[in-house]
Amino acid sequence: MITIAITADFRFDANGTVLGPEFERANFHFIDKNIASGFPSSVNQSQNGRGLRFDRSGLEVVLPLPRDKVEFRIGNFAEPCEIFAYNNNRDLIAQKTASFTNTYSTMTIEAEKIVKLVYLKGGNEPIIQWITITANVES
Numbered sequence: 001m002i003t004i005a006i007t008a009d010f011r012f013d014a015n016g017t018v019l020g021p022e023f024e025r026a027n028f029h030f031i032d033k034n035i036a037s038g039f040p041s042s043v044n045q046s047q048n049g050r051g052l053r054f055d056r057s058g059l060e061v062v063l064p065l066p067r068d069k070v071e072f073r074i075g076n077f078a079e080p081c082e083i084f085a086y087n088n089n090r091d092l093i094a095q096k097t098a099s100f101t102n103t104y105s106t107m108t109i110e111a112e113k114i115v116k117l118v119y120l121k122g123g124n125e126p127i128i129q130w131i132t133i134t135a136n137v138e139s
Contacts, residue, residue: 002139006064007132010052013043019052026064028131033058033118044127049075049104051129058120059128065135066113072131075104078123085109086116098122104129 008025019025020040021032030052032041038055046053051073063070066088074081076098085094094111104127109117119126 001136003134003136005132005134007130009130010043011050011129013050015043015045015050017043019043020054028064029062031060031062033060033120038124046075046077046125046127047102047104049127049129051075051127053125053127054119054122056121056124058118061117061119061131063115063117063133065133066115067133067135068112068114069108069110070114070117070131070133071106071108072117073104073106073129074098075127075129076100076122077102077125077127079121081122081126082120083107083109084118084120085111085114086118087111087113088115098126 008028034057041054044053080097080099083096087093
């Protein structure tokens with residue numbers, strides 16, 4: 001058995017590339033929550049980092065596999081960004097807040113069998129550089 005990482009990484013995309021309102025990367029499924037009220041998610045360069053920027057109405061990320069741990073690197077440049085984790089029954093099973101400003105930080109959210117993360121608020125300025133899960137596979 002070996003452990004592999006499955007990562008959706010936006011650090012190397014061209015600045016300004018529009019990816020939303022819905023797309024897939026590394027088998028993660030990304031969905032802008034309410035595109036009618038804002039702008040589609042796109043790649044943005046801010047504070048010496050680049051990643052996926054999304055509207056304050058939110059971003060939904062469906063994982064490739066249910067996992068007990070999800071890691072991501074997020075930049076926050078305005079109001080706090082709320083992160084919610086859900087299981088297959090659509091139950092809220094964990095929550096975090098990215099409350100730092102003008103910097104990037106690696107965050108981990110842990111709960112049993114996470115299938116989806118929802119990012120909300122953030123003042124139109126949260127940026128996800130990457131999101132990753134690990135999986136065990138036969139060698």
